[in-house]
Amino acid sequence: MTASLIVFLARxxxxxxxxxxxxxxxxxxxxxxANHTSNLDFVLLWASMPPAxxxxxxxxxxxxxxxxxxxxxxxxxxxxxxxxxxxxxxxKATNPLAPMLGALADGDSLIIxxxxxRNPGGEPGEFKPGLFHIARACPSxxxxxxxxxxxxxxxxxxxxxxxPVLCSVxxxxxxxxxxxxxxxxFLARAREALLALRPL
Amino acid sequence: xxxxxxxxxxxxxxFLAAGSITGAILKSRVTGDAGxxxxxxxxxxxxxxxxxxxxxxGALMIGPVATVVMFALTSFLALREFITLTPTRRGDxxxxxxxxxxxxxxxxxxxxxxxxxxxxxxxxxxxFLFIPMRNALAGDTERFLERTAKIQWGLMVAVYFAxxxxxxxxxxxxxxxxxxxxxxxxxVFVVQVSDVFQYVWGKLCGRTKLAPHVSPSKTVExxxxxxxxxCVAGAAIWWATPFTLVQAAGMSAVIxxxxxxxxxxxxxxxxxxxxxxxxDIIPGHGGVFDRIDSLCFAAPVFFHIVRWCFEA
Numbered sequence: 001m002t003a004s005l006i007v008f009l010a011r012x013x014x015x016x017x018x019x020x021x022x023x024x025x026x027x028x029x030x031x032x033x034a035n036h037t038s039n040l041d042f043v044l045l046w047a048s049m050p051p052a053x054x055x056x057x058x059x060x061x062x063x064x065x066x067x068x069x070x071x072x073x074x075x076x077x078x079x080x081x082x083x084x085x086x087x088x089x090x091x092k093a094t095n096p097l098a099p100m101l102g103a104l105a106d107g108d109s110l111i112i113x114x115x116x117x118r119n120p121g122g123e124p125g126e127f128k129p130g131l132f133h134i135a136r137a138c139p140s141x142x143x144x145x146x147x148x149x150x151x152x153x154x155x156x157x158x159x160x161x162x163x164p165v166l167c168s169v170x171x172x173x174x175x176x177x178x179x180x181x182x183x184x185x186f187l188a189r190a191r192e193a194l195l196a197l198r199p200l
Numbered sequence: 201x202x203x204x205x206x207x208x209x210x211x212x213x214x215f216l217a218a219g220s221i222t223g224a225i226l227k228s229r230v231t232g233d234a235g236x237x238x239x240x241x242x243x244x245x246x247x248x249x250x251x252x253x254x255x256x257x258g259a260l261m262i263g264p265v266a267t268v269v270m271f272a273l274t275s276f277l278a279l280r281e282f283i284t285l286t287p288t289r290r291g292d293x294x295x296x297x298x299x300x301x302x303x304x305x306x307x308x309x310x311x312x313x314x315x316x317x318x319x320x321x322x323x324x325x326x327x328f329l330f331i332p333m334r335n336a337l338a339g340d341t342e343r344f345l346e347r348t349a350k351i352q353w354g355l356m357v358a359v360y361f362a363x364x365x366x367x368x369x370x371x372x373x374x375x376x377x378x379x380x381x382x383x384x385x386x387x388v389f390v391v392q393v394s395d396v397f398q399y400v401w402g403k404l405c406g407r408t409k410l411a412p413h414v415s416p417s418k419t420v421e422x423x424x425x426x427x428x429x430x431c432v433a434g435a436a437i438w439w440a441t442p443f444t445l446v447q448a449a450g451m452s453a454v455i456x457x458x459x460x461x462x463x464x465x466x467x468x469x470x471x472x473x474x475x476x477x478x479x480d481i482i483p484g485h486g487g488v489f490d491r492i493d494s495l496c497f498a499a500p501v502f503f504h505i506v507r508w509c510f511e512a
Contacts, residue, residue, distance in 0.1 A: 015280065015481060156290050163296040164276070166284040166479060 002079050010040075010047040014154055014167035018048040021172050021197070029109050030142040030174065032057070033131060035124040035194060036113035037152035040162070044151055045111055046080065048169040058103055059111040062087045083110065097133055104138050111146075114190070118157055124194060127187040135186060142174035143190065147197035170197040204440045205261070208385055211437070212253055219246040244484035252482070252491070256388065260381045264369045265312055267381070271366040272308035276300065277488040278358035281478040285470075286350045291340025295331050299351055303327045304359050311363060314370045323360040328352055357466075357496050358489065364499035371503075374512045376442040386441050386448075387502050390434040390455045391495045395463070398426030415467040418460075427456040442510050454505065455498045462497025466490075 010016060034045055042059035049057060063084040066076040076082040083103045085096035103110060114127040135143055147170040155162045175193055178186075223243040230239045259270035283296060303323065310319040332348045365387055369380040376383075402422025410418045434452030438445045466489065470476065479487025 015277075015479070017480070150284065153288065156293055159293055161297050161301075163293060164280040164283070164300055166280060 002075075006043060006079065007047040010044055013162055013164045014044060014151070016044055016048045016167050016169060018050075019168055019170045021170065028142050028174075029104070029107060029140070030057075030144045031104075031109065031131075031134060031138075032111045032144050032146050032171075033114050033127075033190065033194065034111065034146040034148055036115045036118050037148065038118065038155045038157070040151060040155050041113060041148055042080070042082075042111050044148060044167060045146060045169055053109070056107070057109040057111060058083050060085060060100055060113075064088060081108075087116075097130060097137075100130070100134060101137055104134070104141060114187075124191065127191050129183055129187065131190060132183045132186045139177065144174050145172040145190065145194040145197055146170065147172070147194055149199060168199070170199070172197045202379075204379075204382060205385075208382070208389075208437065208440060209257060212257070212389075216246065216250055216253060219249065241484050248482045248484050260385065264366075264380070267369060267384070268308055268312045268366050271363060272304065274488060274492060275304055275308070275359045275362050277481070278362065278478075278492060279304065279354050281487045281489045282354040282358055283351075285473045285475060285478065286354065288350075289340055289342065289347060291335060291338040291342075292347055292351065294338060295334040295348075295351055298330065298334060299327070299355055303330075303355060307359055307363060311367055311370065316370065319363075319367065323355050327355055331355075361496040361500050362492060364503040365495060367499075367503055368506065371507060371511050373442050373506070373510045376510075379440075382440045383442070383506070386434065386437065386451075387455060387499060388495065389437065390430050390452045391459045391498050393433045394426055394430035394456045394459050395494055396426075397429035398422040398460070401425030401429070411464060414464055414471060418464065418467075423460060427453070427460070430456045442506075451502065451505070455502055458498040458501045459494030462494040465497070466493035 032045065034041060042061065046054055046057065046059060058081045061076060061080075061082045061084055063086050066072050066082060066084055076084060083099050085099055086094040087096075100110060100112070112131065114131040115125045116128045117125075119125050131143075135141075148167065149170065150165050150167040153163070153165045154167065172193055175190060178189075181189075219242075223239065223246050226239045227243065230236050255270065259266045279300065283299075288296065307319070307322050310316075310322060331351050332344075335344065335348050335351075365384060368384045368387065371380060371383070373380075373383075398418070399422065401424075402417060402419045405425070406417075406419030406422045408420040409416060410420055410423060431449050431452040434455070435445055435449040438448035441448055441451075443451060466478075470478065477486030478489035481487055482491060485491050
């Protein structure tokens with residue numbers, strides 16, 4: 001119910017269309033990694049998915065923002081089923097990788113933003129190493145690049161009220177796996193695959 | 201529903217059924233990939249027409265408020281397409297919020313409450329003043345005039361001009377009380393018949409390009425053939441309007457001419473931005489703005505002619 005309302009509002013604001021350049025994702029478990037330009041990113045990516053895929057895909061989000069005990073937390077827990085991770089006070093006990101690997105072990109797919117922080121306009125920044133560690137820990141999971149277009153115009157950093165602008169979500173083909181790839185090479189390749197989805 | 205409305209509904213359903221049957225026949229006969237593509241496009245266009253006619257006809261039948269709400273949503277979608285194509289900057293954000301969520305609803309509210317005095321000046325005067333004020337406060341001077349003008353233009357065409365179609369409902373024409381919906385139907389019918397038949401005539405015998413740089417598909421033959429077809433179609437339903445047969449044909453000619461220029465101008469904007477369509481929300485047609493561009497230019501002129509010549 002709440003989920004349908006959120007999907008409806010996302011469509012009203014952005015008319016979002018998903019464009020799949022790889023095969024339509026069906027049964028295979030995936031990590032969708034996307035560029036991060038707006039707080040609405042994962043809502044839009046999540047809303048653009050076919051309902052069956054949406055039901056088993058969980059966004060990874062910052063605990064400090066979403067675990068506030070109020071409506072945000074209820075949305076994160078009950079609607080998006082977000083995997084909340086610690087961004088700042090990272091210790092062994094709050095290792096952000098653990099909840100992500102846990103969700104993957106349960107058979108869910110993930111949405112992550114490997115830049116870590118929003119990057120308004122311009123080029124996506126360098127990727128944080130987490131993506132590489134997950135890829136190494138889960139060799140059978142697909143890593144699918146997703147480019148979100150125009151959303152920074154809907155809700156730029158620092159604004160509260162959104163403006164309607166048409167957005168597209170471009171899903172690429174899963175990254176091919178290369179044995180014994182270094183961390184730097186993998187992250188660079190993942191970033192290239194994401195940039196390649198940018199419409200001209 | 202009165203007798204005239206039923207008859208008009210029947211005419212439209214007949215046209216659409218003819219289109220669907222033509223599509224089905226062609227589909228079973230066509231060979232080759234290119235031909236199949238053309239037929240598929242035709243079929244999806246006709247299917248979209250069924251939906252658009254159902255939405256428009258349904259709103260007209262429910263009543264004036266539903267019609268105004270439907271046009272308000274149409275303007276919202278068209279403005280969204282227009283702004284998407286316009287390279288706005290961060291400094292436009294607040295002005296855009298006003299344009300979409302305050303000025304547009306307020307403008308249509310003046311129509312729903314039949315406040316004609318505010319309806320005609322809200323956007324050309326007050327929104328025109330307000331948008332640059334808000335943008336100046338935001339402090340970004342890069343391409344300031346251009347950015348401000350684009351938002352104003354979007355509001356004028358997608359909201360102000362388009363709203364002159366449902367504004368026909370508030371005209372008080374002696375001897376034509378309570379039948380404003382038929383007048384609105386007349387306008388939309390002539391505009392759309394003209395669009396469709398310009399396309400058909402252009403495909404059948406278009407040779408002389410009218411404006412090859414702006415819109416390569418527009419031809420003299422298409423304009424003349426489509427325009428005459430629309431005038432005949434408009435004159436043929438004169439009995440549903442406050443016009444005589446000759447007046448209905450003349451009004452149709454004005455609508456055709458303005459509609460043609462609407463399509464031409466909005467094509468020039470698309471060329472400037474390097475796109476073919478404003479969107480892909482309506483299968484086979486493109487965006488909402490691709491469907492209403494002619495209507496946006498024809499509606500205000502038609503509205504004011506009727507207001508001057510026929511209102512009490």
